[in-house]
Amino acid sequence: MWKRAQERFRTRSLIATLILMLIVFLYSTVYVVYVKNYTRDQSYLELKKSTDEAISSIEGEFRADRNMLRLISKIISESGESLHSLGVTRYLNIYYVNSNISEAAILTSQNEVIRISGKDIDATGILDFDLVLEKGEHISTLQRDLEIPSLLDIRSFVPIRKEDKTIAFIYGTTTPSSIIDAWAPEVYGGHGIISIIERDTGKFLIDGQNRVNTFFDESTLKLLAISTGKTLDENIKNGKSGYAIARDYSTNEIMYYCYLPMTIANWEMVLSVPEKYVFEAVRPMHIGLYLLIAAEAISLIIYFFYIIHITTGSLKGMERRANMDALTGLQNRNRYEYFCQHLQQGTDGMACIYFDVNGLHELNNTQGHVAGDNMLKTIASIISAEFGENNTYRIGGDEFVAFRYERDEQAVRKDLRRVLDDIEKENYHVASGLAMATPDKKLLTIIKLAEEEMYRNKEIYYKSIGKEMRG
Incomplete structure (x- = not known):
């Protein structure tokens, strides 16, 4: 009584410990994900924010430039001078003198x-002029x-009007590189x-990788995720706002993109920023969280398998050894009898197939028990392979019984014939018998009927080879 109480207490304590560890693990996982x-x-x-700052800075330069051009255009228009x-x-x-990015003409x-x-x-x-x-x-x-023909410029045009007619355009000239140089905010440490x-x-009109005057080519990227639309090219051309993640084939880096329309x-x-710099500030936190969850997971797995080992491992091993035939790996007679006890009433549609190996004794005597075991x-x-390991039993030295749920007896006999042919291809021979259950037949009855048919076939076999059947 005391020993049984100790076992119950130990089992409940272990279960409580597992539940507590599972709760901690789940909470940690949720926290890490959050x-x-x-x-x-x-x-x-x-x-x-960095993209907005870049837009604000560059657009601010262009607006200041345009306002200055408008002012000078107005002065020229009103002056009447040539x-x-x-x-x-x-x-x-x-x-x-006043513009910090352009030259006027x-x-x-x-x-x-x-x-x-x-x-x-x-x-x-x-x-x-006309365009x-x-x-x-x-x-x-x-x-x-x-x-310099090899140099490319961007020009901001403002009309000069006299008497409600545009007579010329004043424009400021800048280059893509000067715009990049004039952009103030330092993005991700220069990355x-x-x-x-x-x-x-x-x-590309302006580009930090010197791709100016080339077309944006999404084929150089493997798109991994995107917040809007289906492609990065589609979003850019349609003036969308959003994010994208892609692998750059040229550098094999994962890049994070933010795209925003300019006004x-x-x-x-x-x-675009390499992934390692996007999460650089929070990477130590991520690593710490991953290590925590990994340590908890490993501890839980080790402890779980330890509990499995000490509580069920031995019992399962004993049960398996008690119910498994060591030579063939099939279920043995113990398991067969257990099955029979729980299916005493015949089940309509169940087929019982009884096998008995022919020539085992002779093979053992002539070639040894190793040859017999291989047989x-x-x-x-x-x-x-045909009837399934869970439905096949070795119930004696050279006897096997298999069960199948199949209402069509001819279908089962066809499958049985295929099994017998496969065995004969290995130069072995078995006698078999088959019986089908009906609602009024108990399991033991159909097993007996299958065994009787097997013995009749066995007797026929031995007569065909001119030998006396062993009992």
Whole structure:
């Protein structure tokens, strides 16, 4: 009585310990997931904040530049002076002194460019007054430089009007590299890559990786996740806002992207940052949490298997050994009798197949018991492959019984014939018998009927080979 009480107490204590450890593990897992999601969301917000700052800085430069151009355009329009006059040159010099990213010039209706230096240039083939006039006040796409053909410029055009007619355009010139250099905020310790893509064409206008005047090519990326739409290219060209994660094939790095539309022109700002820098600030926290959850998981697994080992391992091993035939791996007579006790009433549709190996005694005498064991293992394997290990039993030295739930006796006999053929292909032979259960037949009855048929077939076999059947 006391020993039994001790066993119950130990079992309940172990169960309580497991439940407590499971609760701690689940709580830790939920906490880790929460912290990871929270830090990820904060990292996304930081990415968006940096992108907003970049947009604000660059658009601020362009707006200040445009406002200065508007002011000078108004002064020139109201002055009545010739566009080639010294007065207009002085106004351009005022712009040049006050602007921190541009140089000013005037495009006339004859495609002539009036510059501060006084050296006018024919811009035909590079600038077209009529095309600029169609667009009105605007910021251009990439255009060739007037003096260095390999250099690309971005120009901000403002009309100069007299008597309600546009007679010329004053414009400020800047280069993609100067815009990147003038951008103030330091993004992710210098590891963020600023890009401005023209939505109409998909070209890089400004880019921290010197991809200016090339097309954005999503085929160089393996998209892993995206917050809106299906592709990054689609979102950029449609002026969407969102995030994306992709692997860059050229560097094999996972990159985080934030894309936001700009209002100064039909442009999209894209900030890309390697994953390791996006989560750099929170990585120590993540590592600590992962180590905690890993340590808890390992401890729980070790303890769980220890409990399994000391409480059930031995019993299961004993039960298995008690119910399994050591030679063939099939269920043994103990398990067979247990099955019979629990299915005394015949089950309609159950088939019982009884097997008895022919020639085992002779094989043992002529080739040894190893050959006999191999024979039994081969036959057991073929029978269990058809009827299943859970339905096949070795009930004696050379006797096997199998069960199958099948209402069609002819179907079972067809399967049995295939088993007998497979055994004969191995140069072995078994006698078999089959009986089908009906509602009025008990299990032991159909087993007896199957055994009787088996003995009749066994007798036929021995007569066919001219030998006397062993009892």
